Amino acid sequence: MKLAGKTALVTGGSRGIGRGIVWQLAREGAKVAFVYRSDTESANQLVKDLELDQREVIAIQADVSDSESAETVVESVLEAWERIDILVNNAGIVRDNLLAMMDLDQWQAVIDTNLGSVFHFCRAVVRPMMSQRHGRIINISSVASHFGNPGQANYxxxxxxIEGMTRCLAAELGKRGITVNAVAPGFIETDMTEDIRNMAEGEIVKKISCRRLGNTEDIAHATAYLASDEASYVTGHVLVVDGGLTLGGL
Structure with missing residues (x-):
């Protein structure tokens, strides 16, 4: 198991891509703490499933957009396991709307949750990781930042x-034994993307070289690789996992 003896913290871990990442890191041998916002039922079920599989897991309810909450989460994990080797910033929301109709709350909620949380959690873990002289930070981005998609200016x-921050932190932290990378998913089947499932056999899939939508395991495997010692010489990289979607754009 590539991550045996490691400890991981995953934000947005109770559902969708985050749930897949939590499972994969645990399968690879890591102890995993995950943060969820409000879906206690899904979080508790994930803990139950992992414990039945003999995995060590902690679920923490918190507001990832709040800096004090991020500090408290990190302190709780350090108190339980004494170190954090892997941070996966996965928490994210959408509030799609055309710019002319987008209100400030829709803009700010997405920026605070998707981007602000990455800043808060990276800042909270960086000192412990520097003390360890080891760390893996993986930020979940999106191919939505690589092309213009109407209605998603905020997202x-x-x-x-996130991708800009990833490169800056990689430049800052490499000499401390910490790598910082991002994974940019394409169209992935989750509850957040339920509206595209009906188009799976239509225009969207025709634009994907692999001729299918991605699944959470596709992202989880990429994340687990970047979290491993095998990726110790990879930093500042954005790994696009989109089945070839962006080869020709939308």
Missing amino acids: AASKGG
Whole structure:
């Protein structure tokens, strides 16, 4: 198991892509703490499933857009396991609307949750990781930041910001034994993307070289690789996992 003896913290871990990442890191041998916002039922079920599989897991309810909450979460994990080797910033929301109709709350909610949370959690873990002289930070971005998608100015801005922050932190932290990378998913089947499932056999899939939508395991495997020692010489990279969608754009 590639991650045996490691401890991981995953934001937005109770559902969708985050749930898949939590499972994969645990399968690879890591102890995993995950943060969820409000879906206690899904979080409790995930803990139950992992414990039945003999995995060590902690679920923490918190507002990822709040800096004090991020500090408290990190302190709780350090108190339980004494170290954090892997941080996966996955928490994200959408509030799609055309710019002319987008209100400030829709803009700010997406920026605070998707981009602000990455800043808060990276800042909270960086000192412990520097003390360890080891760390893996993986930020979940999106191909939405690579092309113009009408109605997603807030979402694309947040994900583009994540990729810029990823490169800056990689430059800052490499000499401390910490790598910082991003994974940019394409169209992935989750409850957040339920509205595209009906188009799976239509125009969207025709634009994907692999001729299918992605699944959460596709993102989880990419994330687990970047979290492993095998990726110790990879930093500042955005790994696009989109089945070839962006080869020709939308």
